[in-house]
Amino acid sequence: MAAGIAFASSTAFAENPMVGGAAMLEDKNIVENAVNSKDHTTLVAAVTAAGLVETLASEGPFTVFAPVNSAFEALPEGTVETLLKPENKDMLVKVLTAHVVAGKISGADLMKMTMDNGGTYAFTTVSGDSLTAQVKNDQLYIIDENMGAAKVTIADVNQSNGVIHVVNAVLVPK
Incomplete structure (x- = not known):
């Protein structure tokens, strides 16, 4: 553990952390691994509905902040259903x-x-929105443009086309 987050070792023999009860294989892409995580069924459904499967399965590389199911459940009632229309x-x-x-x-x-x-680092997403990384109490948080904070609960889940960092909240663009 480094700074309170499960960071994977960079050695060639390090294994990815388990996510949603499933092994995350470095030779699989973001989509191939995400579909195996019980904690990301809502995210997978949303990616499918948005037509982003092919993009996230492409060469990349991408860094994905992947909200867990409970993050989507915490949104106001009806939000997910509305977005999936x-x-x-x-x-x-x-x-x-x-x-x-x-x-x-x-x-x-x-x-x-x-x-x-x-203590903060701003960067831009592929949507053109801004995110800010912030460290609080040795924990890494990702802050969206509305000042909503998502805690990185599992970092460095390496993929063949990038890396996933599991977060506990949905990042909402303006």
């Missing part, structure tokens, strides 16, 4: 791509950039 696909794509950053950023690198920058 075909007529709201553009809004759903915007929300989901606000969780994705181009490139592969490890948890350790994100922590270092944050600490080197006085």
Whole structure:
């Protein structure tokens, strides 16, 4: 454990952390691994409804902040159902791509950039929205444009096309 977050070792023999009761295999892509996580069924359904499966299965690399099912359940009642309607696909794509950053950023690198920058580090998602990493009490949080905070609960789940960091809240773009 480093800074209170489960960071995977960078050695060639390190295993990815388990996510949602499933092994996350480094030779599988983001979508192939996510579908096996019991904690990400809502996210997988949303990615499918948004038509983003092919994108997130592509070469990348991507850094994905992946909200767990309970994060979606914490949204106001009816939000997920509304976003999943075909007529709201553009809004759903915007929300989901606000969780994705181009490139592969490890948890350790994100922590270092944050600490080197006085405790916060701003970056841009593929949707064009801003996120800010912040360290509080040795925990890494990702802050959205509405000041909503998602705690990184599992960092450095390496994929063949990037990395997933599991978060406990949905990041909402403006």
